[in-house]
Each structure stands twice: as structure tokens, then as C-alpha cells.
Amino acid sequence: MATIDNEHLTTLKGAYDVQLMEVSLRVQRFGGEEDSRRRYETYTVEVPTTATLLDCLDAVKDKHDGSLAYRKSCRMAVCGSCGMRLDGGAVLACKVPMRPYVDAGHVVTVAPMGNLPVVKDLVVDMQPFWHKVRAVKPWLDTSDEAPPQTEWRVAPEQQEAISKESLCIMCGCCVSECNSMEADPDFLGPAALAKAYRFVGDVRDLDTRDRLRDLNGAHGIWDCTRCYFCNQRCPKGVDPRDAIAKLGAETFREGLHDGIQTLMTDEGARHAKVFIESTYKGGYLRETELVPKTIGPLGALKEIPFALQLARAGKVPNPLMPHKAKDNAEVKRLWKLLEQQTPRHQERALRPEDVTTAKGV
Amino acid sequence: MIRHDVVVVGAGCAGMRAAIEAKRAGVDVAVVSKLHPTRSHSGAAEGGINAALGNATEDSPESHTFDTVKGSDYLGDQDAIAVMCHEAPGDIYELEHMGAIFTRGTDGRLAQRPFGAAGAPRTVYSADITGHVLIHVLYEQLLKHDVTVYEEFFATQLVVDGGRCAGVLAWDIVRGGLHAIEAKHTILATGGMGRMYYGTTNAYACTADGMSLAWRAGVPLKDMEFMQFHPTTLKSNGVLITEGCRGEGGYLRNADGERFMASPAPNAMELASRDVVSRAEWVEIAEGRGVDGCVLLDLTHLGAKKIKSRLPGSRELAIDYAGVDPIDEPIPVRPGAHYQMGGVDVDIWGETIVPGLFAAGEVACVSVHGANRLGGNSLMETITFGRRAGQAAAERAREEVDVHARIDRAAVRDEERRLEGILTSTEGERPWEIRDELARTMYDKAGVFRTESALLECREKVAELRERARRLRIDDKGTRFNTDLMSALELHSLLEGADCLVTGALARQESRGAHSRLDYTERDDERWMKHTLTWYDRGEVRLDYKPVTVTKYQPLVRSY
Numbered sequence A: 001m002a003t004i005d006n007e008h009l010t011t012l013k014g015a016y017d018v019q020l021m022e023v024s025l026r027v028q029r030f031g032g033e034e035d036s037r038r039r040y041e042t043y044t045v046e047v048p049t050t051a052t053l054l055d056c057l058d059a060v061k062d063k064h065d066g067s068l069a070y071r072k073s074c075r076m077a078v079c080g081s082c083g084m085r086l087d088g089g090a091v092l093a094c095k096v097p098m099r100p101y102v103d104a105g106h107v108v109t110v111a112p113m114g115n116l117p118v119v120k121d122l123v124v125d126m127q128p129f130w131h132k133v134r135a136v137k138p139w140l141d142t143s144d145e146a147p148p149q150t151e152w153r154v155a156p157e158q159q160e161a162i163s164k165e166s167l168c169i170m171c172g173c174c175v176s177e178c179n180s181m182e183a184d185p186d187f188l189g190p191a192a193l194a195k196a197y198r199f200v201g202d203v204r205d206l207d208t209r210d211r212l213r214d215l216n217g218a219h220g221i222w223d224c225t226r227c228y229f230c231n232q233r234c235p236k237g238v239d240p241r242d243a244i245a246k247l248g249a250e251t252f253r254e255g256l257h258d259g260i261q262t263l264m265t266d267e268g269a270r271h272a273k274v275f276i277e278s279t280y281k282g283g284y285l286r287e288t289e290l291v292p293k294t295i296g297p298l299g300a301l302k303e304i305p306f307a308l309q310l311a312r313a314g315k316v317p318n319p320l321m322p323h324k325a326k327d328n329a330e331v332k333r334l335w336k337l338l339e340q341q342t343p344r345h346q347e348r349a350l351r352p353e354d355v356t357t358a359k360g361v
Numbered sequence B: 001m002i003r004h005d006v007v008v009v010g011a012g013c014a015g016m017r018a019a020i021e022a023k024r025a026g027v028d029v030a031v032v033s034k035l036h037p038t039r040s041h042s043g044a045a046e047g048g049i050n051a052a053l054g055n056a057t058e059d060s061p062e063s064h065t066f067d068t069v070k071g072s073d074y075l076g077d078q079d080a081i082a083v084m085c086h087e088a089p090g091d092i093y094e095l096e097h098m099g100a101i102f103t104r105g106t107d108g109r110l111a112q113r114p115f116g117a118a119g120a121p122r123t124v125y126s127a128d129i130t131g132h133v134l135i136h137v138l139y140e141q142l143l144k145h146d147v148t149v150y151e152e153f154f155a156t157q158l159v160v161d162g163g164r165c166a167g168v169l170a171w172d173i174v175r176g177g178l179h180a181i182e183a184k185h186t187i188l189a190t191g192g193m194g195r196m197y198y199g200t201t202n203a204y205a206c207t208a209d210g211m212s213l214a215w216r217a218g219v220p221l222k223d224m225e226f227m228q229f230h231p232t233t234l235k236s237n238g239v240l241i242t243e244g245c246r247g248e249g250g251y252l253r254n255a256d257g258e259r260f261m262a263s264p265a266p267n268a269m270e271l272a273s274r275d276v277v278s279r280a281e282w283v284e285i286a287e288g289r290g291v292d293g294c295v296l297l298d299l300t301h302l303g304a305k306k307i308k309s310r311l312p313g314s315r316e317l318a319i320d321y322a323g324v325d326p327i328d329e330p331i332p333v334r335p336g337a338h339y340q341m342g343g344v345d346v347d348i349w350g351e352t353i354v355p356g357l358f359a360a361g362e363v364a365c366v367s368v369h370g371a372n373r374l375g376g377n378s379l380m381e382t383i384t385f386g387r388r389a390g391q392a393a394a395e396r397a398r399e400e401v402d403v404h405a406r407i408d409r410a411a412v413r414d415e416e417r418r419l420e421g422i423l424t425s426t427e428g429e430r431p432w433e434i435r436d437e438l439a440r441t442m443y444d445k446a447g448v449f450r451t452e453s454a455l456l457e458c459r460e461k462v463a464e465l466r467e468r469a470r471r472l473r474i475d476d477k478g479t480r481f482n483t484d485l486m487s488a489l490e491l492h493s494l495l496e497g498a499d500c501l502v503t504g505a506l507a508r509q510e511s512r513g514a515h516s517r518l519d520y521t522e523r524d525d526e527r528w529m530k531h532t533l534t535w536y537d538r539g540e541v542r543l544d545y546k547p548v549t550v551t552k553y554q555p556l557v558r559s560y
């Protein structure tokens, strides 16, 4: 064997030196079908001062109880595996440094995400989540099938329209905290709707109208209560509520050019439609039209006792003489202006065959 | 029993691209993956994917080929490299048409950025989330084509019957239970094996499973000693800090504040190639000029504005995982195991020597990277060779109407007994204890610099750990979402992969690309311009070699 003078170079000095801290955490345990009691256990682990919540769970699993179940993979907040609740709000376990909690002397509580069935401990069943993603037809709809000869031309500003939505890692943190989904488990929800906007806002996609029609249906965009919890909890800055608002705006825009909002068929959508129509007609919302136009004349009959109650309390405006803006022409001028300023759905991307000749010049 | 024409094991970029291609060819395809597809580690790639589109400056597939051959330190097979470089542009256009959101130039075309050792700006990218964009666009296509996915199914064994691969045995992680999945053709796309090193950029799931599956099925692993180290990874968890930090003007300093790259690379300085920078850092730290086991990546002189606008992702990672805001303080970094150049020996269609078995992506070794991979080439490899493997497997499956893959009941029962054994064992060590010992051994003894004595120690340790791993005890005795059981299985893969790596490294008495021997410091084409093959031989590693395919480019000294 050759002897060499720099053998010491193979090993790094100080590679494993770390400062340690003690972290305590209360973790919800649930054994699934075999043991369906939910209980909390408190563990104390010694971890490096840089440790994240995920590192602490790893320490619990290695040193205390190997049966603790949770998902993980990338440990760098890109794979979306490790969504769970920390003190009642959804986080990515791998994105939460624990040092501040230790410094504050606070023992955190860890539980699985909300709005999804629990499989075991911190693992939830993501199937309902993926069903909804699938329901928005999450793929680009273009007409070409033959192998392309070059790329579509898309201006950076056009692409910018979907830059936030394209950051989504499908972790489910938003869904976990979605207010509306608690009431209506079939609500498409923030993640699927943000994904939908990723295609509606993509200039290469040819399916905008049909997408919008579907999204305006039952359990669609108008079911959102605008609680903004999704924006607050999203670890990637997707802001799903903003995407939902953009879908609403796209719907009006597509509708405006038709004269009527034919896309808006669901109750929630019709509700929104009354706002547009009546402000267009009179500059004000006509409250008395709101109910019959939203839920239909038959449904409205059922609401008559409630309406009378409101009337007795003086809360119903005169249906025969609705409020009207003093200068309705001004309102119409404003509408016109708005319409002119709102670009038609963005210019489509240039088709590759239109640009092949231009390429390489 | 489940049966398909083609079964793809793994759902990263390579696996999904293969499945989409096979499905388009009209055969019945399924994907088996221990993670949900979008959780695969391909999603972590930041920098980009190489194709000579010529959008930024003049470029050609020929020039891409040459750069790759040279980058490989002449260990790459030139026919395979030419295939990739010539097919890359078409593959990129196709990804773009599938919906990939790549960064655009002002003319609306795909932007291309310069990357290390490339003759032209050739890297197509999406800000610093290229892998994320690819993994999601491929998943969209998987849904569009309605490919069956066995999600959170862990492949434990390939079944070879009468010399032919008949499919795979897989454990249903969520519900528990072993399933036999029969296939006329099986494509392995299980990714890398960085987890055998203490410091690594790889995800928890990168555990050499596919290498071990193929090895035990009788396919040799090729060039396993070539593990690329990335120079800037965080000490706390190995997370990669992009080369972009140095591209934007960041400095590397030692404990004395010196820019130590001045001596090994006076011109390129911090932007020298990955292996050069990793070695320089390693020397600084090993000789005691490091800070707490690291060197310092200093961005402070770039100013808050530039850091916030150009490097927001890196800043966030440093704050979250190192507790350091790079605006105020330098980031401690060190080299970490990053990419396995070697892998399952396949031809340019991804086919192995076992009929019915293919491999593509990081698990495979075609080989396009040789001794050293260029940044941006491995994502391209997953797409181009994933597609080719999918196409080839589907063609075969269609032609072979009278082939009926059958998995014998007995094979299933044997495997069930093995898993039962792990589940019920009450003595032995917990898997993590052995895993940690392995990771430290590899990082200390088979890292950036190697010597015969260190590698001998390493091989001995690996052998001891393999022996100890025969008796494992896990805490979780249940069948539902038992990740304890998974970690036991992954440990076996890691140990087998490590054994092949260290055996190959010990034998290779030269320095080439990522394999750097302090006792044999030169490249030795005469003796070593050949591929290492490591075969399974009754549980042990048997060494063998095969020639490198040279078409146009004779070996030259690799200098930049």
C-alpha cells in the first residue's frame, strides 16, 4: 500500500459538532382502525439548535417510539409531504425552526391536518384532496398532438399572470384550514381552485370558457367565504384566495363580452350576478331581487315568512321603487370605461407554426 | 394478482416520462411509487435542464455533446451522450407544449442561462424551481392520460423467473399487505442514493432501492464509485444552496476570511467546476481552516437589495435551516453527496441484460455523465431516457403477444415471510442506528478525497454493518402506514449500494472526475478508461469491467 502524507484529508474536522437543545412536544396519536382512540403524548428530545419540527419528530421516532407515523421526503419545503397542524394551524413540519419555541418555553401541540380523514397519527388520507384537483381538469388543453418543432411564444408579462399559482406544492395546508370546506366537504377548495386558475390564466390554454363554466357550478368558486385562511396558511405564497378572486373576475370578463353572464349557473354565481346586473341598471344593489334571482321564484316563496319578518323590522326596501342612483348615465359611463379598460381575455400565445419561420433569424 | 403490460417503479421525472410514453403507445401501463408522484425528489432541482436550443446564442447538439464528453472526464459513453444531446431540444419543446412554465426571454422564447462547463447558455429553467415545474407538468400529463398509479406502494423485490423479469412485489404502505404486480416489462426509475452519506442534498427517500433491486435480480451496477459532491450545502440538513449565489458574486472564505479559491482556481475562482470547489473546501476544513466544520459562503457584500431580489430562495433556506440571514452574516456551507453518476447498467434504450427489465433516470447508468455530471444534464437524462425506455418497453410489450409474465405464489410467500420476520423480530438493532453509522462512515472514508487505507476501513465497516443489519428490530408492529418497516428495507438497499460503491472505489487506482484518490492523483487512461461493473454474487460484490464507447472524441486533459 502506498503511504501518503495527506491521509488526514479524507475526513472533515468538526463535521458532527453541533449545539444541542431540548424540545418538548405534545403529539396526537391515533392508531387507525386497529386503535381508534385519539390521545396525546408528550416527548422530550435533544436536537441541534437548528432543528425543525420535522427533525424533532425524527428524533422522537428514532429515540422514543418508532411507531410514530408522519410523511416526509424533501425536508426543504418543496415536496409537500409534511403538512400537519402546529398549535392548531397547518404548517410544513420541515419549514418550522423550533428554536423560538424553546426560547419562549412553549410546548407545541402537533396534530394531523384538518378537513381530511386521518389514517394514522399525523398522516391524513389525501385522496379527497387529489379527487378535487383532478376535477378541475388539471392539464393544459391545446389542440396539437404532433411533436412540436419549437416552443409557443409567450411574453414574460403574460406568463407572470400565473406565477404565484405555479408555486403550489399541493401540500394541503390551505385545505386543512378552509372555512368553507368545513361546512361543505364537496367544495372544490383553495388548492384545486388555485390549480384551475393556473390554466385559466395560461395564454396557451384553449379551454377557458368550459373551465369557467365548470368552476361556476355547484361547490365552485362562489362557495368560498373569503375568510383568507388559505392565504394565511399557504407556505409557498400561492395566495389561493386571490386566485379564486381572479377566477371570479375572469368569469365576469368572459360574461361581459356576451352581454349576459351565461356562465354563472350555480346559486352562488347567480347571487354574484344580481350584484352586477342591478348595479348596472340602477347604480345600487336591488336587495329584493337578490333572493328570487339567486334561488329562483319557488325557493323565494319559501323565504316569504322571513321577508315579512324583515319588513316588520323595517329592513326591506320598497320593491316597486328600488333605489336608483341620481345620475344613472354616470354609472353606465363608468361601466363602459371599465369594460374598455378590462382587456379581453389576454392575447393568446403565438402558435408555433406561426413562428417557425421567424425562429433563428 | 395485478397485471399490466408495462410497470414503472418510481414516479419522479424519469418514471412519469416513461409511463406517459408507454401509455401513448397504447399499452396498459401502471406506476408503482413509494411516494405520491409529486413528492419525488426531482421536484427539488433548482437550476435547470440542458438542451442546445440556441435561443440565447448560437449552439448545437454537437457542442452539447462535446462539453458533456469532456465533462465526464472521458468515461461517458459517446453514443449515449450524442443521443441525449440531439434529442434534448425536441424533448424540451414537448415539455413546453405539455404546459411547463419555463422562464421566457423578452421575445417570448425559452430563456437559457449559462451553466458550468457549457460552451453556450444552454440551460432552460424556471426561476429557481425548475424541478418543481417539471414534476407538476408531468403529473398533469399522467392524470390526462389516466395512467394507473399505485401510490405509496413500496417495491421490495423484482421477480425473475426463467431468466426474465416478471414484475415486482410491492408493499401497500397505507393499508399494509404485499402485492404481486406482474408485467411483461418493468422499468426502474427510483432515483438516487445520497442518503448513504451523512451530508447530502438528497431527500429521505433517496435510498438506492432501485440499484439494490436490480443488483439482486442479477443486473450489474456500473461506475458506482462516482458520487458527485455539491460544494455548497448546509451543515444542519444538507440542503443545497444554489450555485446562483456564487454566480451573483458570492465569495467563499475560510476562517481567516481568505478567498481560498484563489490558489486552486485563480481565474474561475468561486465559479470553478463542482469537483474543484468541493475539493478546495474539503482541504480548508480538513486542515483546520474551517469554521465549525464548514467554510463560509459570503454574500454580505452583495447588499440586501440584490439578495432579496435575486436570491430570495437561498436566503429563506439559510434563515430556516442555518439560522443565518445572509444579508448580515455569511452562510456556513460544506460539500455534500449530491448525485450518483453510476447505477443500473443499461443500453441507450434503457434496457438491462435481464429481459423484461429497463431502468432510467438517476438509478440508471447509460452512461451520459461518466465520472462527472454537468449541472442541468441529469434532468435532461430523466426526460430523454425516460421517454426512450417507455417507448422501447411498450414496443416490446406489443410485439410479444405470447409472453405472459407470471409471478409464482411461492415467490410472494417467501417475501411475505421475510417482511414478517422484520415485523415480528424482538431482538437486534433499530435501523436508524446502523443507518447513522453507515452515513458517517461513508462521509468520513469515501468522501471527496479517498485513499486505499480509508477505503479499506470503509469496506470493512460496511461489511460489518451488513452483517449487523441481518438482525433488525422495529418498534412498529402494525401494518398500517408503517414507516419503521420501510426504513428497515431502505437500510438494506443503502448498505448494498454502499458496498458496490466502496468496492469500485477501492479498485480504481486513479483520479477521474468525482473519484479523487490522494494516493493515485492522476487520470490513468491506459489502465482505467473503462466502466466498473459490480455484480451480485451470493450476497457479495463481484468486480468486473467493460470498455467505454468512444465514437468521435479521443481523451484530452480536462482543464477549463
Ligand SMILES: Cc1cc2nc3c(=O)[nH]c(=O)nc-3n(C[C@H](O)[C@H](O)[C@H](O)COP(=O)(O)OP(=O)(O)OC[C@H]3O[C@@H](n4cnc5c(N)ncnc54)[C@H](O)[C@@H]3O)c2cc1C
Binding pocket: B009, B010, B011, B012, B013, B014, B015, B032, B033, B034, B035, B036, B037, B040, B041, B042, B043, B044, B045, B046, B047, B048, B049, B050, B130, B131, B153, B154, B155, B156, B189, B190, B191, B192, B201, B202, B203, B205, B206, B209, B210, B240, B338, B339, B360, B361, B362, B363, B375, B376, B377, B378, B379, B380, B382
Ligand atoms: C437538490 C437537488 C438539486 C438538483 N438540481 C438539478 C438541476 O438543476 N439540474 C439537473 O439536471 N439536475 C439536478 N439535480 C439532479 C436531478 O434532480 C435528479 O438526478 C433527478 O431529478 C432524478 O430523477 P429520477 O426521476 O431519476 O428520480 P426521483 O425524482 O428521485 O424519483 C424517484 C422515484 O422513485 C420512487 N421510489 C424509490 N424507491 C422506491 C421503491 N422502493 N418502491 C417504489 N418506488 C420507489 C420514489 O417514490 C420516486 O417517485 C438536482 C438534485 C438535487 C438533489
Ligand code: SF4
Binding pocket: A174, A177, A178, A179, A180, A181, A189, A190, A223, A224, A225, A226, A227, A228, A229, A230, A231, A240, A241, A244
Ligand atoms: S378564503 Fe375561501 S378558499 Fe380560502 S380558506 Fe377561506 S373559504 Fe376556503
Ligand code: SF4
Binding pocket: A167, A168, A169, A170, A171, A172, A173, A174, A175, A190, A191, A194, A233, A234, A235, A236, A237, A238, A239, A240
Ligand atoms: S396553495 Fe399553498 S397551502 Fe395550498 S396546497 Fe398549494 S402550496 Fe399548499
Ligand code: FES
Binding pocket: A071, A072, A073, A074, A075, A076, A077, A078, A079, A080, A081, A082, A083, A092, A093, A094, A095
Ligand atoms: S418534507 Fe417535503 S415539504 Fe416537508
